[in-house]
Amino acid sequence: MAAKINLNDVTLRFGKFEALKDISLTLEAGKIHGLIGRNGAGKTTLLSLLAAFREPTQGHVEIDGEAVFENPEKMQQVGFIYEKNYADEYQKIPAMLEFPESYRPNYDKAYADYLLKRFNLPLDKPIYKLSKGMQSALNVVIGLASRTPITIFDEAYIGMDAPAREIFYQEILADQAKHPRTFILSTHLVSEMDYLFDNVVIIDHGRLLMNEDYETISAQGASITGAADQVDAFVSGMKLLNEQKLGGTKSVMVYGTLSEQRQLAARQQGLEIGPVSLQDLFIHLTEEAR
């Protein structure tokens, strides 16, 4: 139970400002997609189109081949979780959860109760009194327990402390193994979340920079670690993304694929080759596009 997403030539304008420019992409069903981009890149705007919060100025947004806007069947399949203002929310958590329970066909109450316990959320306090991190955790509970075939978390971790974020990531992976769905996780905490992604979408200034599976992306560069002088000699002439030095050892991130010959040569020199970090690649790509 997962759904495939298609965007065809999607452009969204607010007056003269183009928030999204001619984006075409396919997000495969049943995978965890990471949507990354800098502040103001258009991540939330893109996601709001998937959730039928608005219509694109041009182009089509489709789920399993059908337009999503005002499509009752498709809209019911999309759960869009984002940071909400709960300053006026006087309800308590159990009352709040009655709504998704009543309107989401796949909502799992037992799972919701389990998640509430895992996040240690108080059930007897009005929601406006909860901390920011707890309110975010509540959003996460709604998103996970609703089990919508497309579940979108738009920087849902805001305000959550590191242990709570860790629970969030673990639960995504655990539930994905049991009840596969299409997840979209937008974030700029790239280094913390990259291991979750099957597929990565990078947008910048409203344009699509990349939509590739994680392996393909990690092969677009490499990390080379070894004795500092040897590493320097090996990477000379390559595009460096990042370097770190500890004593005589150096680790360098380079952009560009390494041929098998080069990889072999590196190993013969005693250099260690690893995948490039998504974070470094992201920083490089979005700087280049500027």
Add this chain to the structure above:
Amino acid sequence: MKSVKLYPKVAFDLFYEQFKWAIWFFSFLIAGHIIGMIIVARNDTSIQQFFVFSSQSVAIFMLVCGIIAAYAFMGYYVQHGITRKDLYVGTVISTLALALAVTLVPLAVNVIEHLISNLAALPIDTDAAPLYDPASGWFSAAGIFFLNAFTYHLIGWLIGVGYYRFGWVIGFGFVGIAIAALSLNGYFWGDGGLSSVIPWVPEIPADASPFLALAGSLLLIAVLLVSTRMLTKRISIKM
């Protein structure tokens, strides 16, 4: 996953939520009426019976419910996968039900007050204001009350939607439209509404021309319903 028609559920939930507000509202209003009776009894005068006493307040209550409805429900329902259309149809049905409920509650309270006044003298004035004159038939009085409540909610909804969609500057224009619509409604039912705003418009009391009043009122409702649908059909949800 098969899709189910969601608007009946939406209608029930919206009615239930607003009816809870209505219960609070009537509790205060009934308390007010009782306090009023105590005060007028001391001065040896009388107070309007509850049905008439509550008519203005109920209208304002419905107006406020309508304004809140736009803000409180739109984003919430769409975020949970309900289409604007289902929400619209659900809202209209729930508003009809709410208008009926806020008509029946004052009627019931009125009946209870009359039953009590048979046993003990209550300082209630049975001569009613012409607009909701129960003397000319309870059914027509209740009908007018119901139409008025429904219209006020629709007008509030229009203001709410106007503000939601266009922000406060243009939204202010919707307040102007609402005042015009309220005056028009008052004009049809001889409330002195429009004639108090635009002096040269003649007043048509409901009992003078019930057909004209009813036709005009229904036409106003139709215009309000169509405008709200047009404004919300493709509305962008605020985040």
